[in-house]
Every structure is written in structure tokens, then in C-alpha cells.
Amino acid sequence: MSDLIRSLRLFVRLSEEGSFSALGRRQNLSHTTISRAIGDLEAHFGIRLFQRTTRRQTLTRDGERLLEHAVAILDQFGLAEADLAGTVAARGLVRVGVTTALGLHYAQRLGALRDRHPGLMVEFLVADWREAAAGGGLDLWLQVGEADAPDGVALGLLPRILVAGPGYVARHGLPRTAGELSGHECLAYGYAARSEPWPIEGQDLRVSGFLRANSSEAVLRAVLGDLGIGLLPRIQVAEDLARGLVVPVLPEAAIPPLPIYVATGFRGMRMPMRARVVMDFLVENFPP
Known part of the structure; x- marks a missing residue:
């Protein structure tokens, strides 16, 4: 060289x-x-x-x-x-802003990317709120909601589900309608400084409870501790549901999924190959 x-x-x-x-x-x-x-x-x-x-x-x-x-x-x-x-290999550091649920999902699937690009290094900034998404120095970041840049790429929709711990259900029972959630401990988190309402069955419900956090993982741990009901990405609770550690709440309720985009810090510039291969990885491994 x-x-x-x-x-x-x-x-x-x-x-x-x-x-x-x-x-x-x-x-x-x-x-x-x-x-x-x-x-x-x-x-x-x-x-x-x-x-x-x-x-x-x-x-x-x-x-x-x-x-x-x-x-x-x-x-x-x-x-x-x-x-x-005769190969396509990328090198260098790529900083990626990810939400908690998707960061954990992608982290389990990085092996194939590493094997194909051994000179590549991926750094995840994990955050569940919009203000942190476009933090300084990021090459790519996941964005919840509508893309604010013409070069944003839609990844897909992230389904959500209401869950509670068996201990909480044993003490307080299950709500039969969305309106009854106001009488329960609802553990909220969001992508803004203030918790957003829960959109359930066409209603924007203002809920409250003992805990409000800016981390979905913190809310999940509180749900596992039987503190209340949480509205969380399905991929984040799938294993706990299968093991019976949490139970679904209002499983038939209509809850709109979260649209997820990936934005880039290379606006107006040619995206380097190291970032392109990571973006392709995010697209190809988005939860089905």
C-alpha cells in the first residue's frame, strides 16, 4: 500500500x-x-x-x-x-444508532457480517428516544416514525404487544377492554422526553403507573418483576412469552406497529462501502 x-x-x-x-x-x-x-x-x-x-x-x-x-x-x-x-470486503468503523429491541435483535446476527468483512468494526449506540438518534458522529441510525430525510430507507413495521407478569395478573386481573387500562399500573416508555399515549383500538390512551422510563429494556424488567403492564415490541418479549414469564394483555386489540427507517449521516456525500454493507445488513435482517 x-x-x-x-x-x-x-x-x-x-x-x-x-x-x-x-x-x-x-x-x-x-x-x-x-x-x-x-x-x-x-x-x-x-x-x-x-x-x-x-x-x-x-x-x-x-x-x-x-x-x-x-x-x-x-x-x-x-x-x-x-x-x-474476487471478494467484496469492507473495512473501518461504522457507528450505528439503534433502539434497544432492534439493537439486541441485530447483535445476535452480526456473526455473518463479521465473517464476510473481518476488517469491519460495528459500534452500536443503543437509545430508545428520538433526541439521541442523530447524535454526533453516527454513520447510520434507526428512526421511529416518518423519515425526515429523502435518503432515509424504510426497514419495515415493528409490531407491539401488551404484556404483564403472571404475578401482577394474579393480584389485579386482566383488563377486558382498552378503556380498563386506566385502572391498571401501566409502565410507559417512549421516544420523546414525555411519554406518548398508547394507541389502542383507535384510541390514544393516557396511561400512568409506578414507572416511566426512556428504556424499553427497563420497562420489560419491571414487567417481569410484576410491577404492571407494558406496551413493548413483540420481538423483545417473544422469548419471555414462549417461556410463560409474561402473558399477553388484550391480545386481540388493534395496536398500530412502529414504522422503522434507517437514516444516514452521509447526506450529500457518497456513502462509503463500510456503511453500505452495514445498511444492507440492517435491511436484510430486519424482523420478518
């Missing part, structure tokens, strides 16, 4: 890691090696890539321009290597 390609690759990884020390630890490289690569690029292009202070470093405007070119160059270089080698 030429020195220029190697330097470009280190430059892209440095912009991802945010600091020389973080990149050095991850790549097992000395500060001197990284500094020399960045210095070579600055000398080659006659520009300054980073604005450095005692506390942090940020890309200069020229650095941002070179980063966009470098990602495209390395992507094409990787495609050429893969084509001539």
Missing part, C-alpha cells in the same frame, strides 16, 4: 476517533507515527488539516474538504482491491 493511501486511511480514522491518543490505542500506533502521516498529508496538499488546542482538535475547513475526498478515494480503493481479489 502506498504511503499516501496509508496516510489517508489514518487521517480518516483520526477524524473518527477524535484524538491521537484514542487512535493510537485502537490501532496500536505511536503518536509519532500518526503525526508523521498527518504531516505528510499537510505537506503533500499544502494545507492544514486540524486546528489544535490544549483540550481538543477539530478539522479545519480544508480538512473537512479532504475528508470527503479521502472517504471516496478509500472507498474506491477498497472496491478495486475487492474486485481484483
Whole structure:
């Protein structure tokens, strides 16, 4: 590999890691090696890539321009290597924002992706609220509801179900109608700072209970602890339902599923191959 390609690759990884020390630890490289690569690029292009202070470093405007070119160059270089080698392999770090239920679902299926792309590294940011979805530095993130970007890709619909623990049902019984939920302990979570109403049988029900959380996993653990009724993604409770650890509540009730999209941080830029293969993985492995 030429020195220029190697330097470009280190430059892209440095912009991802945010600091020389973080990149050095991850790549097992000395500060001197990284500094020399960045210095070579600055000398080659006659520009300054980073604005450095005692506390942090940020890309200069020229650095941002070179980063966009470098990602495209390395992507094409990787495609050429893969084509001539007869394989398609992606390399590099891909940061993905996922909801709890889907993050757990996808994490169990990453083996095939790793085997096909051993040079790839996937980092999950797990969060159940919209404000965290488009956090800084993410390449891809799952989005609940309508896509807010023209390049968002629809993954599918995520069914939901009402469940409770057997102990709770033994003490309080089961509601017979959606309206009776107001008399029960309802454990809420949501994708906004304030819990959203439960849309059941065409009604937007304002429910309340002992616990409100921004994590669906926390709500599920509370349901398993017999604290109340939860409205959760079916894939998140499927195993517990099968084992009898939770029971369905109003199983025939009409509950609209959650539309899920995947958005990208490469708006206006060519998506690198490392991100494309992860997006394909998200699409292909979305729950049927």
C-alpha cells in the first residue's frame, strides 16, 4: 500500500476517533507515527488539516474538504482491491444508532457480517428516544416514525404487544377492554422526553403507573418483576412469552406497529462501502 493511501486511511480514522491518543490505542500506533502521516498529508496538499488546542482538535475547513475526498478515494480503493481479489470486503468503523429491541435483535446476527468483512468494526449506540438518534458522529441510525430525510430507507413495521407478569395478573386481573387500562399500573416508555399515549383500538390512551422510563429494556424488567403492564415490541418479549414469564394483555386489540427507517449521516456525500454493507445488513435482517 502506498504511503499516501496509508496516510489517508489514518487521517480518516483520526477524524473518527477524535484524538491521537484514542487512535493510537485502537490501532496500536505511536503518536509519532500518526503525526508523521498527518504531516505528510499537510505537506503533500499544502494545507492544514486540524486546528489544535490544549483540550481538543477539530478539522479545519480544508480538512473537512479532504475528508470527503479521502472517504471516496478509500472507498474506491477498497472496491478495486475487492474486485481484483474476487471478494467484496469492507473495512473501518461504522457507528450505528439503534433502539434497544432492534439493537439486541441485530447483535445476535452480526456473526455473518463479521465473517464476510473481518476488517469491519460495528459500534452500536443503543437509545430508545428520538433526541439521541442523530447524535454526533453516527454513520447510520434507526428512526421511529416518518423519515425526515429523502435518503432515509424504510426497514419495515415493528409490531407491539401488551404484556404483564403472571404475578401482577394474579393480584389485579386482566383488563377486558382498552378503556380498563386506566385502572391498571401501566409502565410507559417512549421516544420523546414525555411519554406518548398508547394507541389502542383507535384510541390514544393516557396511561400512568409506578414507572416511566426512556428504556424499553427497563420497562420489560419491571414487567417481569410484576410491577404492571407494558406496551413493548413483540420481538423483545417473544422469548419471555414462549417461556410463560409474561402473558399477553388484550391480545386481540388493534395496536398500530412502529414504522422503522434507517437514516444516514452521509447526506450529500457518497456513502462509503463500510456503511453500505452495514445498511444492507440492517435491511436484510430486519424482523420478518
